[in-house]
Amino acid sequence: MRGTSRDIRTANRYRLVRQAMAESPVSRPRLAAATGLSLATVATLVGELLDHGMLVDAGFEDSGGGRPRGLLAVNPRGGALIGVDVAETHVRVEVVDLALRVLARAHEELRHGEHQPARVAGRIAAAVRAAAARAAAGQRVLGAGISVPGMVDREGGVSVFAADWGWHDVPLLGLLAERVPYRLYLDTPPRACLVAELWFGAARGRDDAVVVSLGTGVGAGLALGGTPHRGASNGAGEWGHTALVLDGRPCQCGRRGCVESYVGAPGIMRNLRETSPDSPLLCPGDQAATIARLAQGCDEGDPVAAQVLRSTAGYLGAALADLVNLLNPEVIVLTGWVARRLGPRLLELAREAVARHALRRPLAATEIVLSSLPADPVCLGAATFALEGTLAALGRPGAGVR
Incomplete structure (x- = not known):
């Protein structure tokens, strides 16, 4: 009790x-x-x-x-929160106060082949120290939230599995505790985006919501009854690794036909290659540049860009329809750098595809929107992990802030 x-x-x-x-x-x-x-x-x-x-x-x-x-x-001076977005290619850090004003930022590149756990931990620590040093003098730090791709054990501070890096059971917070002098909280990018939307964005005040993150990887944060649904082992939300096409494309997770392999950035690049192998829109080895060129091509009426966006939205809509039918959410929020870059056009086409695949009654109750958060949603959500940890600790013995 x-x-x-x-x-x-x-x-x-x-x-x-x-x-x-x-x-x-x-x-x-x-x-x-x-x-x-x-x-x-x-x-x-x-x-x-x-x-x-x-x-x-x-x-x-x-x-x-x-x-x-x-x-x-x-009280803006009541404490600073550090949010860390660890992605496949970078570590991005933001320090915010309790009024959500960004006090400082820092950035570290993660190059191909530099994903050894100790090296990544070193990059994270360097970025956190740099951002904390740039934040306003005298501001107490309530904690730092760390978002890492893959599956995590948030209570144990362990990266259980990160397919792109080949990580298995990496004690990440243990590696960071030697380098970072703050309370640390670990979770995943989809969960970070979910928490940001629940606290400050389109899911605020909604009992049942899904936040879909589209980037290099793909995932979904689930809120049921107004709180994040984590599952028995913090593994809920691996929607990107549900089967979309039977025996389809190989996926980083080792299976075939996953949602991620069709609507994540590498999957969109493959959609483009299959549509037009010699398209000037394709920048081999550069996901961000390819997605940017695809968006620009859509703006300029390029037929190849339009076709690729339409096929990508078709895959996305079919996968979103499964979420509608399964969870009957009030809102689905699209976030992540791919969703932000492709924007309203992707949203409109995806809504049309959802309408073709979802059951009418649950779809009538579901709003599908783009995230409107002005800040980096992963950093903001990760910072909110630290805020939630601080609030949970109030009233416990020894709950003072370090």
Whole structure:
């Protein structure tokens, strides 16, 4: 029962802080009305957050004739959060304050053949140290969230499997603990994008949502009942490795016909090669340049670009329809660098394809949108892992911030 009560209290902190970030400055009655929490619960949680410097008093508002209502605001100086996006080709770090203002950034390249665990950990640590040094002086760091591709054991801090790197059971947080002096939290890019959308984006306030990340790899973050669904071993959301084409293209995971091999960046490059092997849109070995040229070709009315986008959207729509039929979500959010680059055209064509494949009733309840988050969603979501970890720790013995 103690564990259950603590979990409920943590979930209530999340709701309250999420609302305070959205409406700051805000009164206690407004927080109670918006979150569904009682005024007594709000008062208790606000007291904790004031004591830890995460909220501050922000004056008063007219209450329409009665006593003025006290206002609360998120304290930008209440702590810094570090978000780390570890991708196949780079390490990107952003440091944000509690008002979500970016205080500093850093970037490290990961070259082909440089994916040995110790070397990647060194790159991550170098980028974190550089960004932390550039952040405002005197800002306490609440923690650092690390997003890595593949499957992870978030409690143990282990990268269980990363196909592109050949990683198996790499104790990543153990390697980083020797180099980074902050509390560390590990998860995957789709989960980072999901958390960012739940806290700050198109999934905010939705009970059932899917955030689909399209990049070099492909994955889905799932929210059921308003909270991330992780599965029995933190493996939920490997939608990119579900079968789309029986005995189709080989995939990095070792299987054939996976969604990722048709709608991830390498898969889109193959769509282009199969459509027009000699197309000037194709930049062999350069995913970002190829996707950029494809987007530009669509803007300029290039028929090959249009055909490739249409076929890619067809594969994507069929795979999204499976999510609609299986999960009946309120919203599906498309994010990731490929989705951002191909943008509304991909969205429109994918919606048309979903309509051809999904069952009518669940589809009628599902909105499919592009992410509107202005910040890097992976870094923002990873930083939010640190925020959630800090909020979960409040009230426990020894829960002070390092």
